[in-house]
Amino acid sequence: MAAVSVTAGRLLRLRAAGAEGYWRRLRGTGLARSFLQPASAGEDAAQTRQVAHFTFQPDPETREYGQTQKMNLFQSITSALDNSLAKDPTAVIFGEDVAFGGVFRCTVGLRDKYGKDRVFNTPLCEQGIVGFGIGIAVTGATAIAEIQFADYIFPAFDQIVNEAAKYRYRSGDLFNCGSLTIRSPWGCVGHGALYHSQSPEAFFAHCPGIKVVIPRSPFQAKGLLLSCIEDKNPCIFFEPKILYRAAGLNIMSSPCSVLNDKKKKMEQVPVEPYNIPLSQAEVIQEGSDVTLVAWGTQVHVIREVAAMAQEKLGVSCEIIDLRTIIPWDVDTVCKSVIKTGRLLISHEAPLTGGFASEISSTVQEECFLNLEAPISRVCGYDTPFPHIFEPFYIPDKWKCYDALRKMINY
């Protein structure tokens, strides 16, 4: 509740105390039935959610890569792209609206700096964008394609799965499109509804031949993106759009608003290029009782869950950020589960066929005798990503906490 009361103090735009109380009750009752009832007539029905479902927790600054600068996620992406274009004369960036800087400002300033033959717009044609990117990559140039939202990646699905992923294999290594990287905003954003909130990593996890990477923070994003660009395999880099800018709080408003707590989503990120290895999960916090695995935005949710578990149940949680979805770091996760005996995996994507099912399946194969309780998956429901029901849909900290408690008491 600490996080809620802190944020409540900063909710500048609330018009009615009644509404604030409504949402406080929502957070406080977990899965109790009471919060599922519709707003009563007395409350301001127009007031909607003003609090994010997570609190961004920046990592401490590292000195090992040289001078750092305060950056948020989109700035760290711009920095990574800037480094790439500077280092690699064949690198090009293309996609819808990237020239002016992109709808999330990830490519601001790059066209002016590197020229319009290296940073250019494409028409509205995702299949064309990816196909075209594969072509560039096959000649050996570095192609960095942007798909404006991960929800729009599906027209390009055939190109990714049937062309990009299989190019090296089918040509017997004569050709490859390893220098292709596809970047795309990913995940829930508070107001995205069906087509601006999806997390499609599971669809691509089923495809050998590509790599799928999802960062949790600005520092991670730059290092991982640079690794993806330099990796000799086609990579898809999903960027959690809810983390792009500021808005530690009030992020449910329109994307254009600039909010007071901008500084909360910033981190110290090295200015020079650096790499974070792919296919290596990171143990963010060591623990002995439960392993919590997530990626992207959800890492911040489970961090809070771990703090809650420590405080209320005296349970010590080990938190793992998976970072690379495929090929994923089986060893780190299994080593952790062997130690703790309990595993909880959480993601926004729907439960059935979500990537948690793959992790769960592998872990039970490898660590069966070490498990103290069934592996728990706290995910989105098996429905399209809702518009108005988003607060009920996402696997927030209360759902995770509840699942964790059930596992402990198994």
Next chain:
Amino acid sequence: MRKMLAAVSRVLSGAAQKPASRVLVASRNFANDATFEIKKCDLHRLEEGPPVTTVLTREDGLKYYRMMQTVRRMELKADQLYKQKIIRGFCHLCDGQEACCVGLEAGINPTDHLITAYRAHGFTFTRGLSVREILAELTGRRGGCAKGKGGSMHMYAKNFYGGNGIVGAQVPLGAGIALACKYNGKDEVCLTLYGDGAANQGQIFEAYNMAALWKLPCIFICENNRYGMGTSVERAAASTDYYKRGDFIPGLRVDGMDILCVREATRFAAAYCRSGKGPILMELQTYRYHGHSMSDPGVSYRTREEIQEVRSKSDPIMLLKDRMVNSNLASVEELKEIDVEVRQGVSSSSSFGTQITLPPV
């Protein structure tokens, strides 16, 4: 005279009115109809196009005026509600493009079918839903047409298939609906709309091919408002002659700011399809005053002067109003009254939309 009084009282019934204005309106003598010249359409693979003159009756004129004004007011109300954060999520407004939705509806029957992309509030209204249901849907309330669960981009009505978020995805769907029309043999057509941005999607061309191959009664309509989000048509398309992009499909380019032009072109296109000749393509040249969506101020890729110019020279509501007043089909006061009624109607609908309960989980 009696007929006109009856028409006037029909128009005025159901709304609180000042008695003085009713007397004022009733004492004028209006023409029953008037003939107007409309712009000739550019043609592609067509010998003849729609007629260059058309007759507008007073009744129709008032109806179109009221509908266009309602769409305009509704969109402006949605703008207001969005800024008050009563509407969340994405909201794509079509003010400036009223002649398209009202004109298309005027050229087809209610039993014909229509499918469009996300700039769909106007079409939702012209296809038969009330402003109340639309605003309730935008605010996510139970009284909304999709029970509050769809929002701006997912509104549906009888013979109106939405409301589609993914750009271009609705075009093959439209071809499919046209196939069903042909199969059912009821002489219905399907209007399949898309924008200038979507015109560069691959699946559009797949739909063209299927529709032409199987002679489907599909009217492909490209609503060219000159900007695909923030990209102007010159920067996105190798050929901006969207009416020719169907290649083997005949096409016509229509002035989308003139409702009479749109109506005639639609009648022509519908007749073409109903005669079994196969699909046809219409490009409506139109303009949107708002940005792409409510998150887009709309002035970073075009000048305010440009928007102002279109507003002052080509506004569809103004064009119809001028025509009607100059040909004595209606008086300025009468149209002003309609404006007031519409404004009141939209206002009361919006308070309905914001008061009713949220949908159950």
